[in-house]
Amino acid sequence: MLRTGIWFIYFFIYLLVISPALLKARYLKNRGKTVELDAFIYKKSSNWARRLVKLAGGRVHVRGQEWIPDDEPVLIVSNHQGNFDIPVLLGNLGLNIGFISKVEVKKIPMISSWMTYMGCIFMDRKNRRQAVKSILDGADALRKGRNLVVFPEGTRSKGGPVGEFKKGSFKLATRSKVAILPVTIEGSYNMMEANKNKITPADVTVTISEPIRIHQQDPAVSDQELADLTRAQIAGHMSEKTVAL
Template identity: 60%
Template sequence: MLRTIIWFIYFFLYLIYSIPSLIKANRLLKQGQMEAHEQHVTKITSNWAKSLLRLAGVRVHVRGGENIPSDACLIVSNHQGNFDIPILMGYLQRKISFISKKEVKKLPIINRWMEHMSCIFIDRKNRRQSIKAILDGVNKLEQGHHVMIFPEGTRSKGNKIGDFKQGSFKLATRSKTAILPVTINGSYLAMEANKNIIRPADVTLTISKPIRIHLEEDVSEQELAKIVQQEISTNLHVEEHKVSV
């Protein structure tokens, strides 16, 4: 319990501490220094994410880091728990535009950093707004951004994978960009498995080779969702097997 209390205090204090860096990000953006802006935002958010993981006692083991392409791609991951986003922010080493639920936009300071990360907010209950979010994501990919989505739509809070929503893959088919499957294994052990009490955990982040089949063949979003889900599911089960041996 003490670790959890300290973690949340640190979480909010760091947000306040980051305000001068946020002001700098605003200035760089207004001055049109886009490269400096991206480097600054990526450094601050990545360092914050890693510090949150260290304080929580979450140890991340990365496999396949060499598979991350330098050009724009749609990053697709399973979603086990609340620590997934800090893990991806801290260890993919890229500026990532997350597609997030609209409620996050109400969080002060966090929402400003997310805007600097070019994140997209989506209201899943509003079909028109959901379509707009997809189009915004396609635009980000075409501009060269890495866009991140959890196609399950919610946390599994365990080691199971929910069905991937095929609509998520319109981002890749319409922008004609590769898909980078990412498998997170064990993040739920840091919080969700303990009734939201933070405890140390070992997490494996497996980065697969980019999938480009939809760029070479006529593949539907439904088929693409199954292909990517199978890739992530296979990596998850392989890792579980290694742990249990």
């Protein structure tokens, strides 16, 4: 309980401490200094993410980093076990990334500002027209070189089986024609969800798989086929209890 209290206090105090950095981010954006802005945001956000995981007692083990392309944007597709998935990926992939996020997060002060500068796309799943626009915006961002992360289960599994992947998420790949980078997260739910939302030390394994490019070679591949193929690749790195639907 003490660790949980300390973690949340640190979370909010650190947000306040680095809030002046948003002024620099705004300055860089207004001056059109995109490269400098991206480097600045990546440094601040990844450092913050690693600190949050470390303070929680998380020990992150990354495998398959050789599969990360260094000369092209990717759509990072991951399973979603818990709340710590975002800082785990943000602090350990070594990539400047944005997330496809639910629109409700946009209402959170400061967090929403940082996410906007990171290039995150906010999606309202209850509004079909807005959801379609978010997909189009995301595909456009990918074409322009932005790396995006999507959790196609649409909710946290909390250590349960890997859920069905919603095919709509894969329109980001079929419309932009960027490669899909499958990422498997295992153990993140043990840091919070497995303990009645109490922050608890745990080992987390992040496994990066070979990029999927079949949709780049065959335009006839459907979003559902991509969803099934990507899910199978991600689930293949999970322990047996979290594979079956």
